[in-house]
Amino acid sequence: ALIDKGNHRHFMQKEIYEQPVVVAQTLQSYIRPVEQKVALPDMGFDLSKIERVAIVACGTASYVGMIGKYWIERFARLPVEVDVASEFRYRDPVLLPNTLGVVVSQSGETADTLAALRHMKANGVTTAGIINVPTSSMAREVDLLLSTHAGPEIGVASTKAFTCQLAVMAALAVNLARASGRLAEDEERAIVRHLIEAPAGINAALAHDAEIEAMAHTIAQARDVLYLGRGPDYPLALEGALKLKEISYIHAEGYASGEMKHGPIALIDDSVPLIVLAPSGPLFDKTVSNMQEAKARGARVVLISDAEGLAQAGDDAVATIEMPSVHPLIAPLVYAVPVQLLAYHVAVAKGTDVDQPRNLAKSVTVE
Numbered sequence: 257a258l259i260d261k262g263n264h265r266h267f268m269q270k271e272i273y274e275q276p277v278v279v280a281q282t283l284q285s286y287i288r289p290v291e292q293k294v295a296l297p298d299m300g301f302d303l304s305k306i307e308r309v310a311i312v313a314c315g316t317a318s319y320v321g322m323i324g325k326y327w328i329e330r331f332a333r334l335p336v337e338v339d340v341a342s343e344f345r346y347r348d349p350v351l352l353p354n355t356l357g358v359v360v361s362q363s364g365e366t367a368d369t370l371a372a373l374r375h376m377k378a379n380g381v382t383t384a385g386i387i388n389v390p391t392s393s394m395a396r397e398v399d400l401l402l403s404t405h406a407g408p409e410i411g412v413a414s415t416k417a418f419t420c421q422l423a424v425m426a427a428l429a430v431n432l433a434r435a436s437g438r439l440a441e442d443e444e445r446a447i448v449r450h451l452i453e454a455p456a457g458i459n460a461a462l463a464h465d466a467e468i469e470a471m472a473h474t475i476a477q478a479r480d481v482l483y484l485g486r487g488p489d490y491p492l493a494l495e496g497a498l499k500l501k502e503i504s505y506i507h508a509e510g511y512a513s514g515e516m517k518h519g520p521i522a523l524i525d526d527s528v529p530l531i532v533l534a535p536s537g538p539l540f541d542k543t544v545s546n547m548q549e550a551k552a553r554g555a556r557v558v559l560i561s562d563a564e565g566l567a568q569a570g571d572d573a574v575a576t577i578e579m580p581s582v583h584p585l586i587a588p589l590v591y592a593v594p595v596q597l598l599a600y601h602v603a604v605a606k607g608t609d610v611d612q613p614r615n616l617a618k619s620v621t622v623e
């Protein structure tokens with residue numbers, strides 16, 4: 257079928273806006289709303305036998321893996337290793353029995369991820385795949401296919417596939433937690449309620465589009481941009497930096513907030529915008545002190561947080577973007593939106609080819 261941009265200027269913009277619908281669509285396959293339970297498709301193996309998880313992916317999909325590590329370790333108390341596929345496959349990884357190997361891929365054709373999947377299977381590892389293209393090589397080869405229902409993603413910069421992958425990763429984490437006997441029924445119900453709220457949270461985040469567009473004109477002047485986040489928002493900082501690099505060609509790096517003082521702070525002056533992704537929570541005051549350290553060195557801080565966080569941070573930020581208050585579990589799905597919109601509008605301001613950035617292919621089928 258012919259896919260068009262509808263009322264949107266670019267596929268990337270259209271795909272950003274599709275997220276409330278496609279995330280809801282994806283969650284439908286993994287949630288039983290009446291029983292408030294998470295369910296995976298039928299599988300030929302017993303999840304309660306799983307003792308550890310190895311997640312392998314590339315690029316944006318690898319950040320889903322990193323976020324999954326926080327979730328699976330927290331809820332299921334299973335150790336998780338995350339690797340980029342190009343490293344995993346060549347470093348002769350130690351694959352212990354009762355490992356669940358998980359690949360994450362939009363296309364299902366990325367050469368390194370496919371090779372990593374085959375390596376795991378050849379070593380007797382049971383595999384699951386969070387994959388968007390159901391007819392792809394990976395979808396055919398995994399033991400357990402966990403489909404994302406994002407629909408075709410045309411923009412080279414991955415957006416809706418990412419948030420749908422996160423939704424499935426959350427469902428997988430909850431299932432592993434239940435199978436390991438570590439999740440009380442009421443906890444599971446609470447998580448399901450939060451997941452069901454994710455599409456509304458994404459919608460609320462989209463409402464800040466015009467504000468982000470206005471801010472993008474200043475950021476488009478920068479030579480370097482830093483992104484900071486903590487916990488599951490750290491991989492999101494990496495995603496923000498990757499997105500900006502890919503389509504605007506501005507140099508950007510993501511760091512764990514607490515790592516800034518171990519090096520990157522040397523880069524900071526008044527020409528470096530610092531994008532801080534920080535929902536309120538127990539560690540928020542630590543992030544505020546990281547921001548103050550940066551501000552004292554002239555950084556122009558853009559704080560993305562909820563009302564509570566923004567109030568607590570006071571006037572340390574030159575600009576703020578207010579996210580809805582959401583449970584920390586779904587924060588990465590919601591905070592992904594301002595990060596995507598920022599990259600999008602900066603690229604549009606710079607006049608680059610948003611959907612087909614230079615040197616990049618949608619699906620990297622060479623090694």
Ligand code: AGP
Pocket residue numbers: 314315316317360361362363364365366369412413414415499502618619620
């Ligand atoms: C994301 O914006 C990138 N274009 C890229 O990192 C991508 O996520 C990566 O190549 C993995 O692709 P896949 O999900 O199709 O395996």
